[in-house]
Structure formats: structure tokens, C-alpha cells
Amino acid sequence: MATQASSRARPAPRSAPASTESGVSQVDGRVRRSRDRVLTTAFQLLSESGVGGFTVDEVAQRSGVAKTTIYRHWPTREVLVIDACSRITAGQEVPDTGSLEGDVTAILTNIAHLLGTARWSSILPSIVDAAERDPEFADIHKGIQQQHAAPLTEVLERAADRGQLQATADRSSMVAALLGPLFYRRWFSREPLDDHFVNTVTALVIASQQATHDPHHGTGTCPRTR
Numbered sequence: 001m002a003t004q005a006s007s008r009a010r011p012a013p014r015s016a017p018a019s020t021e022s023g024v025s026q027v028d029g030r031v032r033r034s035r036d037r038v039l040t041t042a043f044q045l046l047s048e049s050g051v052g053g054f055t056v057d058e059v060a061q062r063s064g065v066a067k068t069t070i071y072r073h074w075p076t077r078e079v080l081v082i083d084a085c086s087r088i089t090a091g092q093e094v095p096d097t098g099s100l101e102g103d104v105t106a107i108l109t110n111i112a113h114l115l116g117t118a119r120w121s122s123i124l125p126s127i128v129d130a131a132e133r134d135p136e137f138a139d140i141h142k143g144i145q146q147q148h149a150a151p152l153t154e155v156l157e158r159a160a161d162r163g164q165l166q167a168t169a170d171r172s173s174m175v176a177a178l179l180g181p182l183f184y185r186r187w188f189s190r191e192p193l194d195d196h197f198v199n200t201v202t203a204l205v206i207a208s209q210q211a212t213h214d215p216h217h218g219t220g221t222c223p224r225t226r
Helices: 002-009 013-049 056-063 067-073 077-085 100-117 120-131 135-161 171-189 195-209
Strands: none
Touching (some): 013 056, 013 067, 013 077, 013 120, 056 067, 077 135, 100 135, 100 195, 135 171
């Protein structure tokens, strides 16, 4: 591609600036690819060894990018770790199944799946630990949790507007009660995050706050716990 541009430039010297721009673009492209390779490698290493076992030497060896180049973009190990961690995304679409129970079940089912398969689920305990001492990690952790909570908050607010929840329902506490059991099973009891567990958590939490006049009461996809 650069050869073609050079051959076109010979008969018309005015094309030289375009050739220069092309060269800058190619350099920028190499820099972007190098940065992406480093961040991808850093993220993979974090998922394997956590923040504590992360080294720039290992990133350089795996990525093929020289340490001098890495340090030119990330002056310290901590800056690289934070940049890699800040790219964790745990957001998801907000469903509208027609019932509060169906919406919550869809969200929790997806989170349960991600907790067992997504790379960030292996990194998150290290972030929680680092967040106790480092405000930048605390911000990253807060952002991840907000991404988890946002869809649930939205469907609960929508249900309240529809009269499906009690007017006094504490939606923040409901979000905590819905997400907490999933995190507990993932990192503490290590019991299965299966459909039965998700359905049970969903039914119990919603039943405790559901409006008695809810027209959708009993029409959700989850069996109610008696």
C-alpha cells in the first residue's frame, strides 16, 4: 500500500504530504496494535494470577512487546494493571419479558453465566482486595458493581411504575438481595449457580416486596417458593 502511494507521488511532488500522512497513520496503527496486544495480554495474565502475581516482565514475554515500549505507555506496573482492569465491562441489555419475575430471572441468569465463564470473574476478587487500599481500584470495583446493578434497578423501577411493587419497596436493598446470593455462591460456598437457585432467589425477593394487586402476580416464569 505504501509502495503504491510512493509510485503515485513521483510524477506529482504535491502528493508528498499525503505520503507523509500515510506514514504517520501507519505508525499510529502500529502503536495501537502494540497497545492492544499489551492490554489483552495483561488482562489474560490478571485472570490467571490476579493483581498480586502480575508482572511487566511476563506481559512483555507473552505479548512480544519490549519492556521499554510498555513502560513508555504505562510508566509503572500499577498504571498498566489499572488500565487493564478499567476495561472490564459487565453491562448487559435490559429485558422486557412482560413480568417483573421474568425480567429479573433473565438478568440473574445472565450474570450467573458470566460469573462462571467471563474472564473478569477471575480477576474481580483481586480487584476487591486491592480496592481496600487503593482508591483507583475502588473506583473500578464500584463501576463493575454499578454495571451489575443497573439493569436490575431499571426493571424494579419500571415494575414500581406499573404498580407491581409495593410503594414502600426498598429497591436498593432488593438489588443487593438479588445479587448477593450469586456472588456468595461464586466465591464463598462455590455451589452451583443453576436455574433452580436463580429462580428461588428471584421468587423469594420479589414475593417479599410485590404489590398484592399486581396484575402480573403469578404469571412470571419462575415457580414461587411456598
